[in-house]
Amino acid sequence: MTHIDSKAWLLIIAWLLPLCGFVIEVFAGYWSHRCPGGRYKSRTAAYLAVGCIGGGFLLSLSALISGISDWGLLEHQTSHSQAAPLESDNPDAHATAHFTVANVPHGEDADTGETGHGGGQKYVSGEIYTLGTFGKLRIAIDYYVDSLTLIMFTMVTLIATCIHVFAIGYMDDERTEDHTDHQVHLADGSHLHRPGRFYLFFSYMSLFCFSMLGLVLAGNIFMVFVFWELVGICSYLLIGFYVERRSASTAANKAFIVNRVGDFGFIIGLMILWTSFGTFGFKSYTDGNDGAHPEPGLFEMVRDDHGKVDVEKTDHGSIVRIQDHDDKSASIPYWLLVAAGLGIFAGCVGKSAQFPLQTWLPDAMEGPTPVSALVHSATMVAAGVYLAARFFPVFLPEVLLTIAYVGAITLFVAATIAIVATDIKRVLAYSTISQLGYMMLAIGLGGWGAGLFHLITHAFFKSLMFLCSGSVIVGCHHEQEMPRMGGLRKKMPITACTMLIGVIAICGLAVPGVSLWGYKIAFSGYHSKDAIVATAMTYAHLNPAHSLLFLAPLVTAGITAFYMFRLWFYTFAGEPRDQELYDHCHESPRVMTVPLMILAFFAIFCAVGGEGGPLYTAISHSETIPEHIADSAITLPSHKQIAGYHQQAGILALLVAAVGTLLAWLMYGVGRPDPGIIRRQFAGTHEFLVEKWRFDELYDAMFIRPVHVVAAWFSSFDRRVLDGVLHWFAHTGVVLARWNRWFDESLVDGIVNWIAVRVQAIGQSLSVVQTGRLRQYVMFIALGVVTLFLLMFALFPQT
Amino acid sequence: METPLAYYLFVGAVLFVSGIVCMATKRNGIAVLMGVELVLNGANVNFVAFAHYTPLGLDGQIVSLFVIVLAAAEAAVALAIALNFYNNHQTIDVDRGDKLRG
Numbered sequence: 001m002t003h004i005d006s007k008a009w010l011l012i013i014a015w016l017l018p019l020c021g022f023v024i025e026v027f028a029g030y031w032s033h034r035c036p037g038g039r040y041k042s043r044t045a046a047y048l049a050v051g052c053i054g055g056g057f058l059l060s061l062s063a064l065i066s067g068i069s070d071w072g073l074l075e076h077q078t079s080h081s082q083a084a085p086l087e088s089d090n091p092d093a094h095a096t097a098h099f100t101v102a103n104v105p106h107g108e109d110a111d112t113g114e115t116g117h118g119g120g121q122k123y124v125s126g127e128i129y130t131l132g133t134f135g136k137l138r139i140a141i142d143y144y145v146d147s148l149t150l151i152m153f154t155m156v157t158l159i160a161t162c163i164h165v166f167a168i169g170y171m172d173d174e175r176t177e178d179h180t181d182h183q184v185h186l187a188d189g190s191h192l193h194r195p196g197r198f199y200l201f202f203s204y205m206s207l208f209c210f211s212m213l214g215l216v217l218a219g220n221i222f223m224v225f226v227f228w229e230l231v232g233i234c235s236y237l238l239i240g241f242y243v244e245r246r247s248a249s250t251a252a253n254k255a256f257i258v259n260r261v262g263d264f265g266f267i268i269g270l271m272i273l274w275t276s277f278g279t280f281g282f283k284s285y286t287d288g289n290d291g292a293h294p295e296p297g298l299f300e301m302v303r304d305d306h307g308k309v310d311v312e313k314t315d316h317g318s319i320v321r322i323q324d325h326d327d328k329s330a331s332i333p334y335w336l337l338v339a340a341g342l343g344i345f346a347g348c349v350g351k352s353a354q355f356p357l358q359t360w361l362p363d364a365m366e367g368p369t370p371v372s373a374l375v376h377s378a379t380m381v382a383a384g385v386y387l388a389a390r391f392f393p394v395f396l397p398e399v400l401l402t403i404a405y406v407g408a409i410t411l412f413v414a415a416t417i418a419i420v421a422t423d424i425k426r427v428l429a430y431s432t433i434s435q436l437g438y439m440m441l442a443i444g445l446g447g448w449g450a451g452l453f454h455l456i457t458h459a460f461f462k463s464l465m466f467l468c469s470g471s472v473i474v475g476c477h478h479e480q481e482m483p484r485m486g487g488l489r490k491k492m493p494i495t496a497c498t499m500l501i502g503v504i505a506i507c508g509l510a511v512p513g514v515s516l517w518g519y520k521i522a523f524s525g526y527h528s529k530d531a532i533v534a535t536a537m538t539y540a541h542l543n544p545a546h547s548l549l550f551l552a553p554l555v556t557a558g559i560t561a562f563y564m565f566r567l568w569f570y571t572f573a574g575e576p577r578d579q580e581l582y583d584h585c586h587e588s589p590r591v592m593t594v595p596l597m598i599l600a601f602f603a604i605f606c607a608v609g610g611e612g613g614p615l616y617t618a619i620s621h622s623e624t625i626p627e628h629i630a631d632s633a634i635t636l637p638s639h640k641q642i643a644g645y646h647q648q649a650g651i652l653a654l655l656v657a658a659v660g661t662l663l664a665w666l667m668y669g670v671g672r673p674d675p676g677i678i679r680r681q682f683a684g685t686h687e688f689l690v691e692k693w694r695f696d697e698l699y700d701a702m703f704i705r706p707v708h709v710v711a712a713w714f715s716s717f718d719r720r721v722l723d724g725v726l727h728w729f730a731h732t733g734v735v736l737a738r739w740n741r742w743f744d745e746s747l748v749d750g751i752v753n754w755i756a757v758r759v760q761a762i763g764q765s766l767s768v769v770q771t772g773r774l775r776q777y778v779m780f781i782a783l784g785v786v787t788l789f790l791l792m793f794a795l796f797p798q799t
Numbered sequence: 800m801e802t803p804l805a806y807y808l809f810v811g812a813v814l815f816v817s818g819i820v821c822m823a824t825k826r827n828g829i830a831v832l833m834g835v836e837l838v839l840n841g842a843n844v845n846f847v848a849f850a851h852y853t854p855l856g857l858d859g860q861i862v863s864l865f866v867i868v869l870a871a872a873e874a875a876v877a878l879a880i881a882l883n884f885y886n887n888h889q890t891i892d893v894d895r896g897d898k899l900r901g
Binding site: 770771772774775778779782 | 824896898
């Protein structure tokens with residue numbers, strides 16, 4: 001093993017801790033059964049899980065701090081050809097930071113090894129363990145650490161820690177030997193009784209965190225794929241945690257199968273990449289002992305140090321020259337690289353629930369709420385966006401345009417469905433899809449930093465809101481329908497307050513024109529959404545043909561504000577709609593509210609300073625700024641251009657969000673106009689939205705029913721033809737065997753037995769001679785000798 | 800005048816047949832053994848006679864000496880058997896020893 005950087009060590013340990021936790025927790029379930037006292041099982045598994053992920057957080061945090069000091073992540077990045085400093089009031093940024101894309105393997109820095117010395121590098125990469133080498137194909141566990149990895153690690157572990165702590169309270173009713181699942185009705189009308197699965201829940205959670213961290217740490221696309229699938233299987237296990245509920249097991253299957261569709265594209269992308277580039281690695285690193293023969297990574301092969309893709313026109317269409325390769329003339333057809341990018345993106349579409357594979361995410365609400373929080377913020381869906389961002393250098397303009405449109409469609413469709421959803425968790429689920437659409441849109445528009453900025457801020461406020469909804473659900477004894485709630489702010493003030501923070505954050509509300517110590521008064525969501533809208537606005541100005549990509553996020557910003565405040569007013573404001581529910585409602589215990597407060601703190605402050613603030617600056621250090629490809633129809637906006645539109649975009653977005661908020665307040669806070677009347681007036685639209693744009697029905701008609709028909713056909717073919725042939729063979733076999741048996745038993749056995757019987761009979765008859773009388777024997781001998789002599793004389797007479 | 804060979808052979812034959820008859824008729828085990836001795840000695844007479852009247856030299860005498868030694872050994876074994884037989888059956892009637900009949 002080569003030398004591994006200290007940051008990577010910290011992250012590797014943080015990554016492996018949950019795995020240890022998982023192994024122990026799975027087996028510890030056995031011990032927890034033997035806990036004395038009988039009624040409640042111990043919380044050891046939960047404490048262990050929290051310890052593991054909390055320890056992981058501390059390690060990630062120290063890695064992040066180390067990264068900040070080693071790489072100067074908080075200093076503003078100076079430009080390549082296009083990038084401009086983001087904050088104009090920070091002129092000395094030029095002087096203090098000068099980053100170039102890491103060039104360890106090529107330049108004279110090679111002998112410094114992998115660790116960064118000063119500001120020359122912005123990533124460390126290396127191999128942890130080689131799983132196998134098959135000719136050219138090297139399969140290994142690699143790590144790749146840049147500022148994005150560090151921030152993702154810190155974010156994931158922090159949010160997961162909060163969610164784990166929250167889950168201790170949420171899952172408390174699972175700690176009995178005899179848990180009653182009130183949502184499962186048995187044939188005799190009673191509810192299902194089963195042993196609680198407290199320890200199992202936490203072991204799955206640990207495995208989930210391990211998978212996600214492994215995905216983020218991965219240094220090659222193959223390892224990403226492995227952990228990608230591990231994330232999938234963990235989500236499957238957790239969504240189907242209440243496996244006895246039919247809806248839960250169906251939802252788990254749906255999540256898994258829909259993801260398979262995306263993963264199919266992913267595999268195709270993988271195959272294209274490997275066939276064309278011969279490596280899975282992201283970027284080169286010095287492997288082996290001397291470090292003399294670095295293997296170039298995918299990113300370097302597609303783009304050079306300045307983000308330039310070498311496209312050439314030939315007689316057989318465009319080709320992309322593979323850079324930094326032993327073979328100077330190596331190239332890949334342009335369309336093939338586009339296909340590879342689309343394939344990888346297909347995986348992201350599945351994982352991040354983008355249009356048209358978004359249908360699994362709302363159903364995934366069947367899992368316990370902490371799982372929803374984890375899936376929706378830090379792990380599962382974030383993985384898709386993370387991969388899209390990670391593979392940004394490989395994506396060509398056509399792929400980016402696809403990503404942008406998919407994101408735009410997703411964010412709009414999901415937001416409209418969220419308006420009419422009444423299940424508190426479903427509203428949040430559609431909101432997640434919509435926000436993921438924003439992130440994808442941003443990445444597709446070239447606003448790489450903005451998209452990831454939103455990923456991080458969204459993770460905080462969405463996990464906050466999910467945990468709040470979990471708190472409401474526990475407080476209301478597993479009631480999830482918002483129309484039955486109302487007025488809960490008096491009963492659960494902490495939940496209501498933190499939820500309000502989350503809602504304001506996601507809506508992107510701010511106080512315009514006022515600033516405190518040079519900072520805008522706004523929660524995290526304002527900054528990140530602002531960055532995306534500004535990118536979209538710039539993009540729309542540069543490419544007027546794609547103005548839709550600006551309108552969709554802008555309008556949806558208003559819709560977002562509307563449905564999020566609708567949720568809050570429905571649940572917490574006004575008067576109780578169901579007095580009985582209200583009377584039994586209670587605030588959650590401290591173990592659940594403290595994580596809420598921590599997350600609320602981060603939902604407010606994590607993006608402080610906006611695009612000049614520490615978070616965005618640190619993220620942007622990992623950005624690859626693509627250079628414009630000649631005669632490409634698309635012009636990606638540069639940072640400088642975006643900065644020019646920032647002011648307008650911010651005002652527009654804020655205005656739209658404010659309108660949405662106002663409308664929600666009027667309809668659900670004041671009650672004028674009455675939402676019921678509007679619903680009746682637009683009954684058709686309402687129903688269309690309630691049925692989720694009929695996507696499930698569409699897929700049912702498009703895929704499921706044809707499959708059923710074909711399956712039925714095959715089944716009948718099987719039953720009639722194949723089974724017939726098989727049965728005939730079987731029957732013939734039986735007949736043959738029966739005849740064979742008869743032959744064996746009568747003929748073969750008959751001969752053998754007859755011989756035996758005869759031999760026995762002869763022996764029996766001869767045994768009469770054996771009289772045992774000595775004198776008789778003497779007579780026999782004497783007579784025998786005489787007889788022999790007589791015979792001899794008779795037969796051979798003497799001549 | 801020398802005694803012709805036929806005389807010796809006649810004596811040998813008489814001895815032999817007497818032995819056979821003795822073995823076939825006596826029920827006393829010791830008597831049977833005596834019959835055996837007679838048969839052996841009948842054969843011995845033949846050996847010695849043939850040795851004398853034919854150009855065999857001393858072969859016949861030597862074989863007959865062997866036979867005598869053999870007879871002595873056989874008598875010792877046979878008497879031991881007879882003794883054991885008596886111990887088990889309180890008799891030496893050979894007709895009682897028919898345990899090996901088929």
